[in-house]
Amino acid sequence: MCARAGSLGDGRPMPRLSVREMSFAAIIVVALAAALPFFVSDYVLGVLTPGFYIAVFAMAWDLLFGFANEVNFGPTFLIGLGAYAAGIIDNRLGWAIWLCVAAGTAAAVAGGLVLALPALRVRGPYFGLTTLVAVLILSNLIVVFADLTGGEIGLTVPDVISIDAHANYWIALGFMSASGAILFALSRSPMGLILQASGQDAVQAGALGFNVTKHKLAAFTISAFFSGLAGALYVFYLGAASVGTLVDVTVGVQVIIAAVLGGRRTILGAALGAIFLIGATEALRPLGELATLVVSAVALLIVLFFPNGLIALIARVGGRA
Secondary structure, X not given: OOOEEEEOOOOOEEEEOOHHHHHHHHHHHHHHHHHHXXXXXXXXXXXXXXXXXXXXXXXXXXXXXHHOOOOOOOHHHHHXXXXXXXXXXXXXXXXXHHHHHHHHHXXXXXXXXXXXXXXOOOOOHHHHHHHHHHHXXXXXXXXXXXXXXXXXXXXXXXXXXXXXXXXXXXHHHHHHHHHHHHHHHHHOOHHHHHHHHHHHOHHHHHHOOOOHHHHHHHHHHHHHHHHHHHHXXXXXXXXXXXXXXXXXXXXXXXXXXXXXXXXOOOOHHHHHHHHHHHHHHHHOHHHOOHHHHHHHHHHHHHHHHOOOHHHHHHHHHHHHO
């Protein structure tokens, strides 16, 4: 297998999948996933379907952090805005699902812009702290306005996309595939290259004539769009919205771990990491509380010994074949 060399922490060369190889592998995986409903139970589909939405969360986060190098500790701020806006409109106004999803996406983009404009004026950990505070504020607002949001109990969403496990699975798979293709193409476009350059050295990128702030704002807006859209669709899959499942900091940590575990600055690796986390957690469920510990330990070992993520590990194994 053809591979491009990267590097490990110990200086050894680490092969990385080329764009063509990653695209071909993604097509094969999606094709196999599309055939999966014909061979597995509804239980397995019910495990994988949420994983596909979390994969979109992780891919959107990777565009901002992996390429722009802006540490975003609050991906659930955008997810929560999209989910709650769509859910509240459906609960209170009874609009059609697609209108609720559109409104939720617009709310996430608007909220993302409001957050990004002042946040991008700061650098390093201060940007991350700003996004983290935004999550805490949103969580508190949901509790304070419980009459509208359902508060700590949660918000009931009257409508759902479908009650058929196969339909939900294919919708989620199609959405993840389309989102991944768009985000991957954007990451390999001139905008993605500028983001990568600005993430590595913003001063030098600016000296070369690139508008760093404009491109980072564009990345934040794109990330907000896909996060909000995924959150809005996800709430119509769940049939409910709650802080614990959509906005809580631990949910954001899961998204971040998935992206880093799969392979930072790869987009597609983030999807792989998300599905791995969901599948491993469910497979180890019989262990009870130990399941989270085991999955976390495995994730930590992968990050420590394969800092380029599962994508790089696959490339390395393929390079030896």
